[in-house]
Amino acid sequence: MKLALPSGPFSAYLFDCDGTIADSMPLHFIAWKQALAEWNRPFDENLFYVWGGKPIAEIISTLNARDGLTMPVETVARRKEARHGSWVSWWFRISPLRLGWSFGFRFGS
Numbered sequence: 001m002k003l004a005l006p007s008g009p010f011s012a013y014l015f016d017c018d019g020t021i022a023d024s025m026p027l028h029f030i031a032w033k034q035a036l037a038e039w040n041r042p043f044d045e046n047l048f049y050v051w052g053g054k055p056i057a058e059i060i061s062t063l064n065a066r067d068g069l070t071m072p073v074e075t076v077a078r079r080k081e082a083r084h085g086s087w088v089s090w091w092f093r094i095s096p097l098r099l100g101w102s103f104g105f106r107f108g109s
Helices: 025-037 045-050 056-067 073-094 098-103
Strands: none
Touching: 025 045, 025 073, 056 073
């Protein structure tokens, strides 16, 4: 995807790189649920939010240790990221905030 920046007297451009403007946490949760479902492991939504910000590998390792599982950390991490990427791609196609990303935001003169 190529982003066309508008011309004009902009002091800055603001890009939402994951959750700054748009709440992308639900997309992460869906991705986690789908990736973990491949290993028959449900993921509680409350726990997901408590662990928000933890590295992916740490979450998988913690689930393994806590629940006596043997999920392959790297494989599950790749599946989670692939699922998240597909949801982000879908979100870009339907999100009205996409306009803000496409045209930038004006700050100052």
